[in-house]
Amino acid sequence: MAKNIQSLERAAAMLRLLAGGERRLGLSDIASSLGLAKGTAHGILRTLQLEGFVEQDAASGRYQLGAELLRLGNSYLDVHELRARALVWTDDLARSSGESVHLGVLHQHGVLIVHHVFRPDDSRQVLEVGAMQPLHSTALGKVLSAYDPVAHSEVMEAERRSFTGRTVTEADAFESMLDLIRAQGWAADAEETWEGVAAVAAPVHDRRRMPVGAVAVTGAVERVAPGGTLRPELIAAVRDCARAVSRDLGAGRF
């Protein structure tokens, strides 16, 4: 292993120092306690401050621990909270696209469907909340694999089964597909999981830009990708919806 990174060690020491009881410390106290030059200490403190780990009292100029540290230990987003926040936006997506909408999260090496809005055509449909989808072939799963490092390692280690002639299973090809997804900001599934079914998905992020789920429009391949080309307005609508949900998760949490 390479040698430890000195600035990170110093940052950790500062956080321990500030965590020692309920106190605020000035720059010179911190610098002298840790045997650092003021300029060095200030640089590290400013970085910690930008990340939210340290806050500076406006009046005294002294430093204290930041709110972000509390959130770190408490960061799990409840999937039912995610559904409640997504409800209006996913309804509107189903309505504007004329197709069904799913919201999925990473769960036990697959995609757990946490919300499902019916295709608005009055046909008989079954609620798919609670169902699982594969990570490597569905639009939802590919978005999660591209953006969530945990999903990525799971999908790379797992056996990637071939469901149709179009399923991408080979590791290099799969990785370059994820690169493309990250570059364009959305993923597609054109009959890669089910014959005759196509989908488009985009990632949902929380207020710290962590990927917490994905939203997808799914429908018959003839409607979603007529002539083999995805409808561009569908891609735009899915991305708008994912952004709107992300915005709602970022705002109004506190």
Added chain:
Amino acid sequence: MTDAHTTGTHGTGPFIAAIDQGTTSSRCIVFDKDGRIVSVDQKEHEQIFPKPGWVEHDATEIWENVQEVVAGAIVKAGITSADVKAIGITNQRETTLLWDKNTGEPVHNALVWQDTRTDALCKELGRNVGQDRFRRETGLPLASYFAGPKVRWLLDNVEGLRERAERGDILFGTMDSWVIWNLTGGTDGGVHVTDVTNASRTLLMNLHRMEWDEKILSSIGIPAEVLPEIRSSAEVYGHAKGGILDGVPVASALGDQQAALFGQTCFAEGEAKSTYGTGTFMLMNTGGTPVNSYNGLLTTVGYQIGDKPPVYALEGSIAVTGSLVQWMRDQMGLIKSAAEIETLASSVEDNGGAYFVPAFSGLFAPYWRPDARGVITGLTRYVTKAHIARAVLEATAWQTREISDAMTKDSGVELTALKVDGGMTSNNLLMQTLADFLDAPVVRPMVAETTCLGAAYAAGLAVGFWPDTDALRANWRRAAEWTPRMDADTRAREYKSWLKAVERTMGWVEDEES
């Protein structure tokens, strides 16, 4: 709430603007021809509590907020009055205002539906008959919610008001009347009207004739001079005068729960909707005849479109539903957000034998037992907080079942499906439990804002924006449907346990202790 939906394309209009003058806020939503939301604006107003049990609103503030949110929604939609074919109104029901027709000034704050200052007056008005003295004519029990006794209280307690009222200088209205009068010009020719649904909550209207009942007016002591004209729920009452929507027809008024019934397109007899908020209101369309309730429900007008005959409804309300989840969050601290109740409840398979009857201020429909208080029962060492969370959700579902049973008893109509709306519909486990306990499908529509949508629909019908109720039905979209999965034996056994738990709540408060 969201500002404006930006996904997809909306036509270039025309549009309908709906005003929802609610208990905590006023909102305006602009809808397009497909019934989709184009823009929303909302503003809260002050809740005034002069004494325990008294709740008032400043009607002047409310009218200012209404003007603001209408302008806000129109600007956000990027449209002008030329694009708006009609304005629809829906409102908090029963909240009562008297104002001077020459100055347009309220003579007192509005008395809000929750205000209980007329409790004693209602008892007195019951004479030797009691609560049901006016039920045959009005469909309602004598209770402090309703507008009539509130008007009497104002006439008795605001100095000189009765004389001014008898001279014809004072106008009475629920919030629909106040908004319409101001919208159509106020002191400069404003029309003084109310619709049949709002009038049916005053205790002053005869349900069978759709007219003010002279005998009741004289019994309660209200001069006919103050009353608005009773009109249908969907017709052009007048045109907006001044403001951003100058010249646009004002074309509908519906009480909020009736508007939700309309927005859910419950146009056929036996169709019902239930709105899950802090409390829950369930209404069932009973067609052309007012059904008397012998099971503690209210008989009310559902809607009336223009000169067509009125459509009636049975109404049952549950006092504590969403507020029980809030109680688990704020008072018990068992969850951090309302949505987490589902996470906690889903971590177990069943209620572990525990039942929670949230009779925090007595039992309402169908029992009407003010002496009851809440219980958690069936506790053993086995029961965890997750079982209690499950019992919390089941309480809402069982209470809905009880209202639904009462409706079936009164109307003879079996519930075929329940249309749901409101914040708690995002709780998947609750919706599934509801379907299981009702043994009927539970259906969520694609537009959650059914109250505003109902007002928009009625206004649109009145001006020919939509041709008929069939066109509105065609707009209705199913977003989700939960079908019953519980076997009949389990349902019956659980229901029996619930009813036993309900029994345990009764008689807790000794005579006059509360």
